[in-house]
Every structure is written in structure tokens, then in C-alpha cells.
Amino acid sequence: MPETPTTIIPLDLAATSVDITRQLVDIHSVSGDEGPLADAIVASLADAQHLEIIRDGDTVVARTNFGRAQRVVIAGHIDVVPENDNVPSRYETIDGDEYLWGRGTVDMKAGVAVQLKLAAELTDPRVDITWMWYDHEEVSAALNGLGRLAANRPDLFVGDFSILGEPSNSQIEGGCNGNLRIEVRAFGKRSHSARGWVGSNAIHKLAPVLDTLAAYEAREVEVDGLVYREGLNAVGISGGVAGNVIPDEAMVHINYRFAPNRSGEEAIAHMHDLFGDYEITVVDLAEGARPGLDAPLAQEFLAAVGGEAKPKYGWTDVARFSALGIPSVNFGPGDPMKAHADDERVLTSQITSCEQALRVWLSKS
Amino acid sequence: MPETPTTIIPLDLAATSVDITRQLVDIHSVSGDEGPLADAIVASLADAQHLEIIRDGDTVVARTNFGRAQRVVIAGHIDVVPENDNVPSRYETIDGDEYLWGRGTVDMKAGVAVQLKLAAELTDPRVDITWMWYDHEEVSAALNGLGRLAANRPDLFVGDFSILGEPSNSQIEGGCNGNLRIEVRAFGKRSHSARGWVGSNAIHKLAPVLDTLAAYEAREVEVDGLVYREGLNAVGISGGVAGNVIPDEAMVHINYRFAPNRSGEEAIAHMHDLFGDYEITVVDLAEGARPGLDAPLAQEFLAAVGGEAKPKYGWTDVARFSALGIPSVNFGPGDPMKAHADDERVLTSQITSCEQALRVWLSKS
Numbered sequence: 120m121p122e123t124p125t126t127i128i129p130l131d132l133a134a135t136s137v138d139i140t141r142q143l144v145d146i147h148s149v150s151g152d153e154g155p156l157a158d159a160i161v162a163s164l165a166d167a168q169h170l171e172i173i174r175d176g177d178t179v180v181a182r183t184n185f186g187r188a189q190r191v192v193i194a195g196h197i198d199v200v201p202e203n204d205n206v207p208s209r210y211e212t213i214d215g216d217e218y219l220w221g222r223g224t225v226d227m228k229a230g231v232a233v234q235l236k237l238a239a240e241l242t243d244p245r246v247d248i249t250w251m252w253y254d255h256e257e258v259s260a261a262l263n264g265l266g267r268l269a270a271n272r273p274d275l276f277v278g279d280f281s282i283l284g285e286p287s288n289s290q291i292e293g294g295c296n297g298n299l300r301i302e303v304r305a306f307g308k309r310s311h312s313a314r315g316w317v318g319s320n321a322i323h324k325l326a327p328v329l330d331t332l333a334a335y336e337a338r339e340v341e342v343d344g345l346v347y348r349e350g351l352n353a354v355g356i357s358g359g360v361a362g363n364v365i366p367d368e369a370m371v372h373i374n375y376r377f378a379p380n381r382s383g384e385e386a387i388a389h390m391h392d393l394f395g396d397y398e399i400t401v402v403d404l405a406e407g408a409r410p411g412l413d414a415p416l417a418q419e420f421l422a423a424v425g426g427e428a429k430p431k432y433g434w435t436d437v438a439r440f441s442a443l444g445i446p447s448v449n450f451g452p453g454d455p456m457k458a459h460a461d462d463e464r465v466l467t468s469q470i471t472s473c474e475q476a477l478r479v480w481l482s483k484s
Numbered sequence: 485m486p487e488t489p490t491t492i493i494p495l496d497l498a499a500t501s502v503d504i505t506r507q508l509v510d511i512h513s514v515s516g517d518e519g520p521l522a523d524a525i526v527a528s529l530a531d532a533q534h535l536e537i538i539r540d541g542d543t544v545v546a547r548t549n550f551g552r553a554q555r556v557v558i559a560g561h562i563d564v565v566p567e568n569d570n571v572p573s574r575y576e577t578i579d580g581d582e583y584l585w586g587r588g589t590v591d592m593k594a595g596v597a598v599q600l601k602l603a604a605e606l607t608d609p610r611v612d613i614t615w616m617w618y619d620h621e622e623v624s625a626a627l628n629g630l631g632r633l634a635a636n637r638p639d640l641f642v643g644d645f646s647i648l649g650e651p652s653n654s655q656i657e658g659g660c661n662g663n664l665r666i667e668v669r670a671f672g673k674r675s676h677s678a679r680g681w682v683g684s685n686a687i688h689k690l691a692p693v694l695d696t697l698a699a700y701e702a703r704e705v706e707v708d709g710l711v712y713r714e715g716l717n718a719v720g721i722s723g724g725v726a727g728n729v730i731p732d733e734a735m736v737h738i739n740y741r742f743a744p745n746r747s748g749e750e751a752i753a754h755m756h757d758l759f760g761d762y763e764i765t766v767v768d769l770a771e772g773a774r775p776g777l778d779a780p781l782a783q784e785f786l787a788a789v790g791g792e793a794k795p796k797y798g799w800t801d802v803a804r805f806s807a808l809g810i811p812s813v814n815f816g817p818g819d820p821m822k823a824h825a826d827d828e829r830v831l832t833s834q835i836t837s838c839e840q841a842l843r844v845w846l847s848k849s
Binding site: 298311320322326360361369376402 | 685698715718728730
């Protein structure tokens, strides 16, 4: 897309976090198009004397440097999945509850709105804070803005605890499952199907693979007090040459979501235990993250927010912080089941409660 | 392709049948391009006073009308599957045996060459003969020239016996298996694979289908003295939405080759017996053909050719004649395993023996 001169309009961070969410949703920022939103964020914080601003591509970092004993990293991605007639935003009332409806309301502009508001407001927090708003979370891991920043500016990734504003109904969700995808292949010998006995059918050879998948009982694993539910699923299957040919190759594409007490290497070994008779190709691997709730700051945060911490099933960038040695939890407004949905919408009361909990915890008592 | 004016060069039907095969192979006639070859055939028989010539598209019929007590239909298709660097033809000697190599040598220009030579030569046969050389056999059944002729000129399809020159190592192969293709579908419920238990995996539901296919013991069935071997095979499998989605639909494409004592309807019923728990869609159905060897003319032909009749496994147009009430066998030079092969080649001695057997049987003793 050719660059066109645009006027940068700063966000109004003095508005309510619900209203800021609405401002964010109405700025188009599908992955790859985050530039205008990143510009708006930088412009909005230009006058904040308590913040050092760093920009890397369309990722914006804002941090305090008060020399506090502890530092917390608070992060959120500013991109969204493609729109589907669900912008601009609007308010809806369902069963007496007010919702803000539109692409990104849940995943995760409400979380970013809360963070932006507090970044501007908290000029004297009790810990140092590194705010990170990053691009390209909803696409290939290779494009992820947080990953790029970690490579370009590893010095920014210091902290005693981190909070990722991914939707979690404004409750704390600790850690995340790991995510492995493999291709399992069977081979045979091609022949004309009129004389099938001359060949050897690769699709038929996949029968034990599907049997194993259908019979598999996924583990429920307690890690640091949270119970993670695993999952083993075929997400694709293919094979076949023509309607009259015995196929010589067939493949099942398998997704294994594994609890964070298992390493990626162990997850791969488990696949070899299950499907060792076949050719196995690892397509994608993301390590899980332990919940990190044993860190002292995490315990304090948990106490401040109240309620009960839950496991996060889906993979999020908490795993990235966890791998860098920074305990990390998910905490943001919105029901994750509505993420990416065409009727994506967030309870406005969750935005407010998230804001309030973070403010209380980050302020001097 | 635009029509271009071409000079029609007649075939030299006084040459040996091996040489005529070579002439035919060197005229390009991939399905859809049979025009020049049909033109050459018509031109070659223009002076044959004993033959009535009928043309329908690129199908040529030549028949005697002597008022004999019996009539035999002898047919062969003039199209070939696409070339793959295997034209023009050449002679090869392997282990002391002479072969003619090239696209169509087996399937089935050698058979057509024998038929053309005898059509011109046999001016006083002991039975009336209807020769049929037709287009579009190697493609969709809807395009088949013999099918079109049967619709346009049903009056031509009279006879007491028919011979199709499909490759059969110059031995008699009787009848053919029927051919059924179905799609078997399983359905589930889509969900994110991080929470797979919310959905229902359609691919996993195919496990019993593959188990049934892998364990299936195909029948060997004797029909009119010949043993037909059946076959049940997956020829394709598909399913999957994305690497992180539990698929809600999956399909196995199944090919059932069934012995000619089973009707198409019975074959479909058998599939419902096996896969009744699934949605079944019939994609393609071709009835089989009983061997037809109990017909008196067939018995005489068998005695004249010698050797032992065998079953034909692949589907051929004998089924079309059989359905019209004309007993039909396959009899032509060439090893059917070499049909469509890149190294397609025919033993020249089989061309000669086929010619000799047909000549003896068709001539007055």
C-alpha cells in the first residue's frame, strides 16, 4: 500500500476506558495496518513527562524510570483479525447488560484501552512499569511485534512480573498450554484401482492413527495449582491421486495442546510414542508457560484482584515472557469465547472493573 | 482449436497389422483430437464395396450387409490418453522379443489396426460384421462416442456377439467388474482447537470407516465360469478448516469394484451395509458385465482362439454392449498393465496372433 499523508489525531485518554475502547475499535488496525493506531498512541502520550517512549516499527513502548525496587511489564497487542461487517463499534444492551460491540472489543482493544488510560494517569506508581503495545500478534509467530522487539531491544525485557491484557473476563488466567502441530504420513504403492491388490493403500494405513485419536483421553494436569486440560486433535487429513488410483501417500495433520509442565521436546516425544510407526514432521511448536503465580508480585496481584486464578488454554504471549524468565499472567476484559467472533462484544462493566483493579494495585496505598 | 485445412492421407491397409499400428500411433488422437484419424479411416475404406460406411462425429462405422444368419459387432476406440514424450512410435527389442513402443500401442491402436486390416480384407466373411471405431473412450463416460452412437443410431446396435479390441494379451477376457464411487461423510462441530472439547471432531469420526476398509476382505466371485476379484478402496480423503480449528466435516472417497453378478443397486446397498452410519453420496456408477461366454458364437470364438478365457477386472465398453443385450468379450493385443504407462509398448507377435485368430474365425472354413 503506498503511504499517503495522514493527519494523526491523538486519542482522548482523559475519557473513560470504555470510551477509549470505542476510539481504538474505530481505528482500523488489522494485522499489517497498525501504523495509524501506533501513531495515535505515540501522539497521545507525547506530553507524559513520566514516560520514556520507544518505538520499534508499529510497536510502542512507554516506561517509567523511577528506580523502584520492582518493575512490572504490562503488554497488549494493537492488531485485530480481519473485520467482517463488525466495525464501527456500537453499544448494545442484552438482558439489561451494556456491551460494546465490534471487531477488537474483546481481542483486545478493551485491554489496551485500560492500559493506555492508566499509562497516562499513573504518574507516580508504586512499581516501575514498562507498557508495551505491539503489532502482528494475530498472524504468524515470525511476524510478532513482541518477538521482534525482544530481538531488537532485549534490554527492555526486564521485570519481576508481567501482565498481558488478553481477554480473560477480567479474571487472572495463569500461564498457557503449549501448542504443537505435526504431520503424520503413511505411504503405500500406487496402482490402478481395478487391480488394487497390486498396490498398497496409504489411506487405509491411517486407520490406526484415527483410532488412536478417537480413543485418546486428554490429560488434565495440575501445574502450580491450576488444572490445565490438554487436547489432541486431527485438524486436517488429505490423500488421493484420482478416482481410479490406489493412493501411495496420505497425511493427518494433528494439533497437540499440552500442559505447561511438559516441554516442547517432551510433547514431540509423546507424539512419537503414539504414532511411532509413521513418518512424523513437526510443523509448528510453541512452548507452554507455567502460570507464574508463585512470584511474590503475582501473589499480591491475585490478592488485589480477588477471585480465583484459572488456567489459560489458548497459547498467548505470556509464554514469551515466561521463556525470558518474567512470570506472566493474562488479565483483560472480555470473554475469550467471543474473540474473533463476528458478534465480538465486551461487557463494558468488565472494562471498568479491569481498570479499577489495575489502578488499585499499581497505585501507592 | 481452430480448424485448419489439412490433407487427408489414407492409411495403407495392405501393410502388415504391425505396420498399420505404427501408422495409427503416429497420428495424434488424444481424446478430443480424433478428427484427423477418423478422416484417415474413412478415406482408407472409401473403395471397399462390401462395406457401408456411417460417420457420427469422429466415430466411424463400417458394416457388411450380406444377410448372413448372424452378425458380430467388433469395436475399438481410436483415442488415447495424453502423450508423455512417447510419440512417435519406434521398435524395441527386449530379451529377443520385438515390441512396438509408443502412446496407444497397447490402448488400443494395435487392436484397431487388426480390425481395420480385416475390415478391408474380409470381403466375404461367414457372418455379417459391424465394425465400430469410436472417439472419447478415455475421458468422462458422458463424452463416450459409443454411447453417443447408441443414442443417435440405436439401429446399428444389433448383433449376436461382440468383440471389443481392448488389450488382453490377445486372449479372451470376459465381461468386466462394475465400478461404483461414493463419498462417505462424517459431521461434527467446529471449535477452537485450544478448547477442542467444546466441539466434535469429524475427522476422528472417520476412524471406523478406515477400519472397515483396512479389514475388508474382497470377494472372489465365479460368474459364468470366470472368477472375478472385487476391490474396495479409499481413493481420496479430505477434511480440515485450519491448524487451530476442530473440523466439522470430513470425507472419504471410496471406489468399489464389484463382480458382474451384482447389480449397481446391490453394490450401493452393500455400501449402506458397511457405512450406514454415515452420509453416503453416489458419485459414479457403471454396471458390470457378465462374461457372455455362454453365447454359441462366444463358444465358437473361444474354441477358435484357444487358450483359457479370463475375467476382465477393469471396466470397459463390453458393459455397454452387454446392457444392450449383445454378449461381449475383450480381445486385443497388448498387456493391459502397460496401458497408459509412459513405456507403453506391445509385443508385435501379439498383434499378428490376434489378427490371425480373428481372420480364421471370421472367414468361411
